[in-house]
Amino acid sequence: MGQIVEDTQTVGNTLLEVGALLMSSGASTHRTRVTLNRIANGLGYEIESLITQRAIMLTIIEEDQKYLFSRLKRISPLKPNFKMVSGISHLSWDVMEEKWSLQQINAELDRLKSLPHYPRWVLLTTVGAAGSGFCYLFGGDALNMLVAFVATVIGLFVRQEATKLKFNPYLCVFFAAFIASFIAGLSELFEIGSQPDKAVATSVLFLVPGIPLINSVTDMMDGNIQNGLVRAINGLMIAFAIAVGLFSSRMILNF
Template identity: 25%
Template structure:
């Protein structure tokens, strides 16, 4: 019985790591099923939402036991998702005991994030590159890159002070737009639309939006709706931040932007 409960705990932990780090609902449930079945839990039922996993299972020694885990909607770390996927394949190949799987999951959970410097530089380079894709010139791309760098510095501040997601995205949209407006006002950047479109790329919730579509396609309508709502709120917050700065610029300075 103790071993069965350990299997349940390990399977649930694997599912939690996947869900917290941006995996789709079907991937979470499939991984939990595979671990339980391989280690002898024949009767297993998993119900997964965007912010929680409900797992019930039974065996010949302990017919009914259950686990529930609540997880707040967070970010993504696809390296951890890939590591759990690889671990689940190796489990089915018979490479690990349940104790070894538990240790492997602890190591996966401790996979570090990228350094702040790497994130800041990636944000700047990404913003500049996307500005080029939206027909911006070199100075537009430079402006977008600076805006992206400043935004990610601001993001680090948000994470340390636990600002709400909506407020953070609203303020991020305001910050990016102010940087682009300063460049445009002093005729450094020439294409306001390209600068704005490029600089907001770090804010765009690509993983939640894509996963919501996948969840809808798999029939997980509740999880899909939650993730879609999360993405829509981010889009709305960004738009509100940009619109607020444009409105203030027009009323205070009388400038025509686009």
């Protein structure tokens, strides 16, 4: 009996880890719940889960109803990682179809957590290129694109550094929006390029909270109203921080 209880607790802890990783990596509530149920069923367990934006509660019920596991785990702040989301999704299907053991699941989770992230210079360069690309789509010329690139790269760098220093997430967005729009706004002040306003408008687009807003809609469509509203408000708060940062830089530059 003691071994069964211990096994149930091990399974429960693994499932909580899976759920927390999915939510913090940007998965929707519905996807997280479905994935947890798939893994649990593949291991021969039935579960009930309560998933919020900040924590996940899980209860395991065995077939004979004799042994229960119930525990809560906090969810880390959002750090988008689609490698993790897709990797856990593949893992869940392997558990169902290939009857993976708990040891195989934990080994795969350790592998996914150890996967390297993109180098910082790659992230800065590609996000900057995206900013200059948006500037081009909005009608900016080569000089405007260059300004948008530089402003985006520096703005993202500032946000990364502010995050490392553990500032409030909305303050990090404010700092990034302020610096990026201020740098781009200098091109208007010195009349660099044919349409410097396009560089200003696109310099903050890298901060747009796409994941929270998209997940808020999918959560509410799936009936997870509470999580959907929390994510929607979070997205609106980020948008507000962007607007305040942009407004502050415009006030300083007297535009």
